[in-house]
Amino acid sequence: MLSMKSKITLAPFAAFGAVALLAGCVGDADSPGLEYMPDMYRSPAIEAYVDYGQDPYYFGDSLAGAQRATPSARLPVEGTIVFAGREQDAALNFPDPYPNTPEGYEASGLNLHSPIPMTQATVDEGKVIYEKFCQHCHGAKGKGDGQVVAKGGYPPPPAYDGPQLKDLPEGKVFHSITYGRNVAMGAHASQLNTKERWLVTQYVKFLQHGGQIPGQGTAAQDSTATATDSTATQAK
Amino acid sequence: MSLLFRHFRRSAGLLAPALVAALLCVAPRVSAQVDQAVYDQGEKLFKANCGSCHKPDKDMTGPAVKGARERWEGKGDLHLWIKDSQAYIKSGNAHAKQLFEEHNKIVMPPQAVSTEEIDAILYYADNFAPAGAKKPTEPTAAVPAEEPSSNWEWLVITGLLLLVVLLSLGGVRTQLANAVREKQGLPAEPVLGTWGRIKAWAVRNKGWASVAVLLIVVWMLVLLWNFLFNIGVYGGDKVAHYKPSQPIAFDHSLHAGKDNLAINCQYCHSGAEKSRHAGIPSANVCMNCHQAVSEGTKTGTEEIAKIYAATGWDPTAMKYTGEQKPIVWNKVHNLPDHVYFNHSQHVAVGKIECQECHGPVDTKMDQVEQWSPLTMAWCLDCHNTREVKVAGSENGYYKEIHRRLATTPMGQKELRKYLEDEKITVRELGGFECAKCHY
Numbered sequence: 001m002l003s004m005k006s007k008i009t010l011a012p013f014a015a016f017g018a019v020a021l022l023a024g025c026v027g028d029a030d031s032p033g034l035e036y037m038p039d040m041y042r043s044p045a046i047e048a049y050v051d052y053g054q055d056p057y058y059f060g061d062s063l064a065g066a067q068r069a070t071p072s073a074r075l076p077v078e079g080t081i082v083f084a085g086r087e088q089d090a091a092l093n094f095p096d097p098y099p100n101t102p103e104g105y106e107a108s109g110l111n112l113h114s115p116i117p118m119t120q121a122t123v124d125e126g127k128v129i130y131e132k133f134c135q136h137c138h139g140a141k142g143k144g145d146g147q148v149v150a151k152g153g154y155p156p157p158p159a160y161d162g163p164q165l166k167d168l169p170e171g172k173v174f175h176s177i178t179y180g181r182n183v184a185m186g187a188h189a190s191q192l193n194t195k196e197r198w199l200v201t202q203y204v205k206f207l208q209h210g211g212q213i214p215g216q217g218t219a220a221q222d223s224t225a226t227a228t229d230s231t232a233t234q235a236k
Numbered sequence: 237m238s239l240l241f242r243h244f245r246r247s248a249g250l251l252a253p254a255l256v257a258a259l260l261c262v263a264p265r266v267s268a269q270v271d272q273a274v275y276d277q278g279e280k281l282f283k284a285n286c287g288s289c290h291k292p293d294k295d296m297t298g299p300a301v302k303g304a305r306e307r308w309e310g311k312g313d314l315h316l317w318i319k320d321s322q323a324y325i326k327s328g329n330a331h332a333k334q335l336f337e338e339h340n341k342i343v344m345p346p347q348a349v350s351t352e353e354i355d356a357i358l359y360y361a362d363n364f365a366p367a368g369a370k371k372p373t374e375p376t377a378a379v380p381a382e383e384p385s386s387n388w389e390w391l392v393i394t395g396l397l398l399l400v401v402l403l404s405l406g407g408v409r410t411q412l413a414n415a416v417r418e419k420q421g422l423p424a425e426p427v428l429g430t431w432g433r434i435k436a437w438a439v440r441n442k443g444w445a446s447v448a449v450l451l452i453v454v455w456m457l458v459l460l461w462n463f464l465f466n467i468g469v470y471g472g473d474k475v476a477h478y479k480p481s482q483p484i485a486f487d488h489s490l491h492a493g494k495d496n497l498a499i500n501c502q503y504c505h506s507g508a509e510k511s512r513h514a515g516i517p518s519a520n521v522c523m524n525c526h527q528a529v530s531e532g533t534k535t536g537t538e539e540i541a542k543i544y545a546a547t548g549w550d551p552t553a554m555k556y557t558g559e560q561k562p563i564v565w566n567k568v569h570n571l572p573d574h575v576y577f578n579h580s581q582h583v584a585v586g587k588i589e590c591q592e593c594h595g596p597v598d599t600k601m602d603q604v605e606q607w608s609p610l611t612m613a614w615c616l617d618c619h620n621t622r623e624v625k626v627a628g629s630e631n632g633y634y635k636e637i638h639r640r641l642a643t644t645p646m647g648q649k650e651l652r653k654y655l656e657d658e659k660i661t662v663r664e665l666g667g668f669e670c671a672k673c674h675y
Contacts, residue, residue, distance in 0.1 A: 035467065155291070180524070
């Protein structure tokens with residue numbers, strides 16, 4: 001009588017145990033799990049961001065250990081110039097001529113000017129980049145009231161059209177984007193190439209002047225400025 | 237005073253933190269007597285004029301404003317220094333010159349503030365109570381989604397429970413029957429055991445038994461088929477999402493969430509528009525903000541200290557030591573090596589939102605998981621139905637396709653075929669060709 005009873009109760013428990021064991025096979029959250037033919041999934045060709053040290057399939061355990069700390073997500077070696085593809089774009093990725101020093105900042109302000117004439121089209125392009133890379137701190141209109149400042153309590157940047165930045169020359173704007181400014185603003189040269197930084201600079205200038213393309217020194221730029229002034233105000 | 241303080245710190249380094257702690261303990265009591273009107277005016281002025289370079293209680297680009305009055309006592313005119321620092325250095329004040337050199341010769345621009353306003357700012361900084369600091373709201377939907385468990389698991393569990401109930405009922409029945417037989421003076425039923433009784437039933441009902449066996453076999457085959465089909469699939473509706481731990485507990489919902497900091501995805505993953513890889517940001521991108529933010533809302537200094545270790549930033553000296561230790565992230569989305577995928581094609585040309593494939597990273601993921609299955613069927617499902625806006629495209633390749641479709645007789649014939657469903661899909665432009673992704 002007793003033995004039969006124990007048999008009856010044991011059977012489902014054994015089944016539960018088996019299920020639990022199977023579930024245990026995929027318990028490691030860091031391991032993706034089973035895969036077919038791993039050597040087709042992981043070839044010897046280096047893939048970005050793959051830590052080859054994780055992969056004992058391919059390298060064997062000893063090499064896996066050595067490769068474990070294969071660094072990912074680093075800046076390229078200093079002085080690296082991006083391959084631009086087209087000859088006319090090569091200069092876009094040359095290193096900045098002015099160093100990250102107070103003197104470099106002043107010199108940029110005096111001598112550095114945009115190689116791209118400012119038009120409504122370039123301002124629009126700059127706006128797209130600005131919204132991705134600047135707006136969260138500087139705010140949609142450059143008032144220094146982005147969400148990182150408003151919600152995150154980040155040190156507020158001065159408004160573009162305020163007393164500190166209203167007359168900041170474009171060379172200094174460009175220098176600030178390239179190298180960062182003081183502690184609160186970091187360098188953005190690793191995210192934006194020279195052309196993109198100039199486009200953002202143009203949009204910053206646009207905001208400095210209350211949403212208008214300012215008249216500029218040279219005659220060629222003057223004509224484009226007057227031609228697009230009306231569209232600028234319309235766009236706003 | 238600041239020089240004195242330095243010497244003091246060197247000689248009795250342990251005492252200084254204790255003193256600071258003691259001061260902090262006293263601070264709330266002091267703030268109880270604060271003149272709120274002056275404090276508020278000072279706060280407003282501080283945020284408008286000083287906040288981008290100074291913190292009230294900590295060194296940032298410039299020194300902490302708290303205690304500035306004390307540090308300047310007997311050394312010069314603090315008001316003149318604040319109003320126009322460069323002019324004051326030129327006037328020959330030694331302390332001003334020393335401060336300028338200590339802080340990396342960063343020029344503090346002349347400030348258009350009156351003496352009374354400066355006093356309000358100093359009053360605010362001296363009485364600064366960090367408890368009032370605004371904090372970002374908790375992510376609204378940070379609750380991790382329920383573990384996706386497939387239906388058959390539940391079926392098995394329910395089945396097993398039912399079995400237990402049935403078997404114990406059966407046991408009770410046998411015992412009752414035996415009790416009745418015992419009363420009638422008959423010998424007890426032969427003890428057959430579970431398996432024996434099932435066999436006896438099967439012999440009596442051959443037809444039903446074979447149907448039951450067939451059903452069980454089919455069910456197990458289906459299970460096996462599904463199991464084999466989901467090997468190597470780490471996302472989607474049918475399997476638990478792959479969600480590896482990361483060396484730094486970076487919270488996407490905090491940084492990118494619309495209700496939080498709302499930083500654009502591409503600020504950090506700036507390769508998405510330009511390259512095959514969206515890119516894991518190099519740690520210098522973290523430092524763009526975290527030079528100034530050393531304490532998080534959830535994990536305090538613990539996780540941010542890991543970025544500092546990686547980039548070699550010394551938060552007390554506010555300087556890079558040059559000693560870097562790169563972060564080794566765990567890759568979440570792994571495509572097999574025999575598949576080519578390009579982010580820029582999908583983001584810049586296809587204009588697909590990140591969330592469409594990666595799921596609600598910005599609202600729900602405090603730890604990133606693989607949202608989509610990334611199987612070939614999943615790719616092709618989209619290629620089969622997604623419209624390509626060829627007409628009016630700025631893209632040179634699509635312009636040329638459009639020209640050929642619109643102007644050549646063969647193209648027009650093709651175009652009519654394409655437009656049977658009123659749109660040109662990725663498939664019709666070659667999105668189903670093997671060599672587009674496998675080469």
